[in-house]
Amino acid sequence: MKDGSATRKSAGARNKFMATKSSNKNLHKASLAKKDEFYTQLDDIEKELKHYKDQFRGKVVYCNCDDPFESNFFKYFASNFNALKLKKLIATSYVKSPIVGGQLSLFEMEGLKPEGKEPFKIEISEVSDVNSDGAVGLTDIEWLLRHDANVSSSLKDGGDFRSQECIELLKEADIVVTNPPFSLFREYLTQLIEYNKKFLIIGNVNAITYRECFKLIKDNKMWLGASIHSGDREFRVPDSYPLNAAGFRVDENGNKYIRVKGVRWFTNLDYKERHEELTLYKNYNPEEYPKYENYDAINVNKVLEIPKDYNGIIGVPITFLDKYNPEQFEIIGLGISNSGKEIGVKPYKEEHKKYRKEIQKRGAVDGDLYMITKGIVDVPYARVIIKNKKAKK
């Protein structure tokens, strides 16, 4: 075997999680900035929110990255204010948002949207059937906005979720629901935890590998939401979004949409399905489930193939978290780089170091798990390290 014979899997795995060169970093930054302006579709919000309806009763909901006139989160909560029996709904816009001043207008209310770039907040504490059509909905919200001067007011600090003004609103909130800017995901989540908030936010599955996020998942303080476990989702993007992006669509009104892979909800609101047991059917055998060279655990490539009778330590793909039931499994850690080292993943063995340079070029480092498969160094995709609490012989 030549020095460069680490499998193709290794490169793919690493590329997914790391941008190594500076040009890549710039591209990465630009693409993160663009992802900050992906607008969530109402249908996706409804499909997720239906799992938690009872938990919103009597609660103050805050959408803190949401221009009320552009955000389907605001639209959802405003139209369902009474059905969910909310106590209050707050939404704040952000001064630097490129769509401030009205480009997307998901929620068209002629003449109501404040002119210019000044950020603002909307606070709604009561919605009644003011137009007496027998239903409470967006037209009643429109009436409120037109007739109650207290509902909408400007923000002095720019609407940044980290500003003191927004933090005061956050303190008042029980549940925060939004699609936060992707480039600030860690900071955003850290703030929610610091203020001890319930939350339901949408983001990218790669966030799982962020240290702070993974720790919350491991400690059972955050988990993946109920409705998205695979495939891609469509988001609306501003008019300025480049047309050459993959998965692009323009509707009959000229609105632009992009399909995004790896989308997940992250939450600390409980739901029934995450306590359902995953049905396992395979038995352990050492040929099918090789051990890592540098950690005492077996490798499993498909979540459904976790052996039902193995009570030792197991490495599984991160998609395991889509099926994770904390009563059935224990999460031990994450088998990549520093997180791997923390749980005792050893550096490359002396006799395998000759392959290490090549593997490193592809992004893998000490702390990453590896196997020798048919004489070839094999670095699997990122692995969550688990134990099956209910393993039975």
Ligand SMILES: C[S@@+](CC[C@H](N)C(=O)[O-])C[C@H]1O[C@@H](n2cnc3c(N)ncnc32)[C@H](O)[C@@H]1O
């Ligand atoms: C991914 S978009 C989602 C918008 C909306 N929540 C939705 O789902 O349709 C994130 C939004 O956060 C805004 N934003 C960016 N940085 C922010 C910050 N520091 N504070 C508050 N909002 C911010 C962006 O301008 C953008 O409108």
